[in-house]
Amino acid sequence: MHNTKLSKFITEDDIQKRVSEIGKLLTDQFKNSKDPLIAICVLKGSFMFYSDLTRHIDLDLSCEFLGVSSYHGASKSSGEVKMTLDLSTPIEGKNIILIEDIVDTGLTMNYLLKNLESRKPKKIVTVTLLHKPDASVIPCKIDHIGFKIENDFVVGYGLDYQGYYRNLPYIAQVQNIN
Secondary structure, three states, X not given: OOOOEEEEEEOHHHHHHHHHHHHHHHHHHHOOOOOOEEEEEEEOOOHHHHHHHHHOOOOOOEEEEEEEEOOOOOOOXXXXXXXXXXXXXXXXXXXXXXXXXXXXXXXXXXXXXHHHHOOOOOEEXXXXXXXXXXXXXXXXXXXXXXXXXXXXXXXXXXXXXXOEOOOOOOEEEEEEOO
């Protein structure tokens, strides 16, 4: 990964400001509900966003994790979504916040929504840190978007290239991939 050139794209401060704003919106959205609230992290890329966002939701909630893969080590989505880890508890009748790192083609988000809706939750609210509207193949429901970006390959703040760069506290554009 030494030859990969990165260019800082979204700063750590900008990310944290937006995460706080989304956390407040979600708090307001669910504050009057008596139903249980579950925040679902889509692994692996969402773990940093999820961790920071859930700390900004000023409500009782439980945490769950789903694993999916559609990149399979490449720099763009393969179009095939594969479940790698399922939820450990039922979600029927509960409010769900589905937290994704990035929505580009829409295939993964639609796959997740169909899968979760079949489990009969009361409500699903979708959140993504990044959205690439120009990469969309099929429309999908996104209730809260951190940042809309161009169809560039980005890493950092949980997003990776072949397992690297997840630990960056900011989002960087990949200038070249060697």
